[in-house]
Amino acid sequence: MKATSWLLLLYSLPTNRNTERVAVWRRLKRMGAIQLKTSAYLLPDEPAQYEQFQWLAQQIRDYGGDSTLVRAQEIEGLTREKVVSLFNAARDKEYVGLRKALQSFILRRRKSDANFAAAELERLTKQFRELREIDFFDSPRGHEAAMLLRRAEGPKRSPKLQTLDAKQYHGKIWLTRPRPEIDRVGSAWLISKFIDPKAKFVFAPTAQADPGAIAFDMLDAEFSHHGNCCTFETLTKRFAISDKAVAKIGEMIHDADLDDARFQRVECVGIDRVLKGWAKEGLPDEQILHRGFECFERVFATAMKAISSQQTTAETSRQTRLPTFREAFRFWLKLGFISFGGPTGQIAIMQTELVEKKRWISQSRFLHALNYCMLLPGPEAQQLAIYIGWLLHKTWGGIVAGSLFVIPSIFVLWMLSYVYAAFGNIPWIAAVFYGLKPAVTAIVMAAVIRIGRKALRNEVMWTLATLAFIAIYFFKVPFPMIVLSAGLIGFLGGLFWKNKFQVLSSDGGELETSVISDEQESPPHTRPNWARAIRVIAVCVALWIAPTLIAGIAKGWQSTLFNEGLFFSKAAVVTFGGAYAVLPYVAQQALFHYGWLKPGQMMDGLGLAETTPGPLIMVVQFVGFMGAWQHPEGLPPLLAATLGALLTTWATFTPCFLWIFLGGPHIEKLRGNVKLATALSAITAAIVGVVLNLAVW
Known part of the structure; x- marks a missing residue:
């Protein structure tokens, strides 16, 4: 409406006419008149409004009052823009009430009776139409209420919106309503940044004001609210804008504009209020748009940074989350087939896979577990696998890790042992195995070098290694005695000369956040519990000795099978x-x-053991196989050898589970204990001398 003059109604009623006064006030409200002063109301000078004021003036006189209708071109102290803003402010308050009612209806619609919902929607629609009739200057809230009413009516079946090519929309004029708020400013920013970098924006109350422009966020415009989407979301869908930061901004604008808490985002509510404040201050629409663009650029940059951080966090979380039992099972099975190179090679594989790549365990926790395993009798690499499997997935995790570590090598070495026993005297077979011996010597020497680099870092460690070699090579001192002596020396040395004995430590800080790290509290299953310890001892010892006892009962207490089981059971404790x-x-x-x-x-x-995966201690299976093959004692040689190999393997590896399940909780409690570290350093130095003895043996 482009009113060039105004209608002013001045009236008065007797003081005892309260009922009539209320009736007049209600009539003025329905007309859309605004109050300038007491009993002075204003309407645009249009024929329909003039007729309404005439009828009301007559009614006032019928009530015994006085009324005067004045036509004015100007009103002192009020510009036309100010008068228009007063009309829009009055309508805005009424639209806000309607908007709240519509939002409440949308939330309750699905749970309401169909007939009741239809009646309520009809009432709200009537209220909207009445407001539109007195919305003389096209209040922005009217368009918002209209789009919200369409949402309340429910989705209508319409063709799927076609995806558009942004290149076809370059250099266009884009039209939207004046006094832009959150959805219009956000949509304009989206257009200029992702659709039309050279876009020109103009403002008008209706799309008909500039038919050549592309209207957006206007009633019946192509780019406006569609279904449950605000205009910003409609634009992202129509132009296939898949940027994640834009999607987040769309959620923010949706919640700020539609106020339905769909995405539970409040980030843009502040921007919405700022934009409304600028509009109330009377800033030009172009300036509001320019300032709004600056706000959205900051929001976009913040969203991009947050997404980048979330992606990094998600990647770290993906890599450091507790693996499922199935994931761990697959890894331990894989390790059983690729664990060549003896204990040093196997530990290196676990270091690379578990600490550096998968980050299932931190470097310090890995070394802490390794330190304990190297103090134990038996194969430290398998014990380390059991320990880590137990940390990750409790008892069954340890059982699976330790079992899969050796099962592949059991079958491979059994076949190789049979070939050796049956055909080893054939010249070409003998030549093959003879050719392995120099390679084995080289592997042993490499092990000396690898362990030595880690352990022999000062003159004290070199001295311990030399003494260990002399003791075992020249004086045939039993290895257990050498280990115990070295451990005692390391323990005492740590008390008085710690910097010389504590050489086995982590180099630098942790690589990354890990599933199992020092910062985390020990899970319940890793805490010492005496009742659990008794159960572990009872079950593991029974399983450990049962096959040997069965062999003794079946074949005699002096049989090869019983002696193999007995010897390797003792070896598992002292080796x-x-x-x-x-x-x-x-x-x-x-x-x-x-x-x-x-x-x-x-x-x-x-x-043979070096050619198979699994721990090098699997050589004892070969010993058990050959011992029973060469002393079958009434059994077929292959059957006797197979039983000997299995019994030897069982007696050797079963105690490893006992050491970990029984001692692990107490070792976890002793994390960071310096005395254990110094004892380990001395034992490792002594082992270097013992391994060197093996190379020249």
Whole structure:
């Protein structure tokens, strides 16, 4: 409406006419008149409004009052723009009430009776139409209420919106309503940034004001509210804008504009209020748009930064989350097939996979577990796998990790042992195995170098390694005695000369956040519990000794099978330091005490074990196989050898589960204990000398 003059109604009523006064006030409200002063009301000078004021003036006189109708071109102290803003402000208050009612209806519609919902919607629609009739100057709230009413009416079946090519919309004029607020400013920013970099924006109450322009966020415009989407969201869909930051901004604008808390975002509410404040201050529409663009650029940059941070966090979380039991199972199975290279190679694989790549365990926790395993009798690499599996998935995690670590090598070494036993005297077979011996010697020397680089970092460690080599090579001192002596020296040395004995420590800080790290509190299953400890001892010991007892009962207490089970059960308790250190003790007993092997067969067995995955201590399976093969005692040689191999393997590896499940909780409680670290450093130095003895043995 473009009124050029105004209608002013001045009236008065007797003081005792309160009922009539209320009736007049209600009539003026329905007309859309605004109050300038007491009993002075204003309407645009249009024929319909003039007629309404005439009828009301007559009614006032009928009530016994006085009324005067004045036509004025100007009103002193009020510009036309100010008068228009007064009319729009009055309508805005009424639209706000309607908007709240519509939003409440939308939320309750699905739960309401269909007939009741239809009646309420009809009432709200009537209220909207009445407001539109007195919305003389096209209040912005009217368009918002109209779009909200369409949402309340429910989605209508319409063709799917076609995706548009932004290139076809370059250099266009874009039209929207004056006094832009959150959705219009956000949509204009989106257009200029992602659709039409050279866009020109103009403002008008209706799309018909500039038919050549592209209207947006206006009633019946192509780019406006569609279904439950605000104009910003409609534009992103129509132009296939898939930027994640834009999507987040769309959620913010949706909640600020439609106020339905769909996405529970409040970030843009502040911008919405600022935009409304600028409009009330009378800033030109172009300036509001320019300032709004600056706001949205900051919001966009913040959203981009947040998304980048979330992606980094998600990636870290993905890599550091607790693996499922199935994921861990697949890894332990894979490790069982690729764990070549003896204990040092296997530990290196676990270091690379579990600490650096998967980050299932931190460097310090990995070394803490390794330190404990190296203090134990038996294969430290398998014990380390059991320990980590137990930390990740409790008892069953440890059982799976330890079992899969050796199962592949059991089958491979069994086949190789059979080939050796059956065909080893054939020249070409013998040549193959003879050719393995130099390679084995090289592997052993490489192990000396690898362990030495880690352990021999000062003159004290070099001295311990030298003394260990002299003791075992020249004086035939039993290996357990060497290990215990070295541990005692390390323990005492740590009390008085810690910097010389504590050489096995993590180099630098943690690589990344890990599933299991020092910062985390120990989970309940890793805490010491005496009732649990008793159960562990009872179950593990029973499982450990049962096969040996069965062999003794079935074949006699002097049989090869029983002696193999008994010997390797004892060896599992006293053989410290891993495979390289254990082999001299095993070879000495197998060759000279029990006569299970012939001279040279121990090195052949070591060569076979080196060609298979799994711990190098698997060579004891070869010893058990050959001992029973050469002493079948009434059984078919292959059956006797298979039973001997399985019994030997069982007696060797079952105690490893006992050491971890029983001692692990207490070791977890002792994390950071310096005395254990110094003892380990000394033992590792002594092991270097023992391994060197194996190379020249």
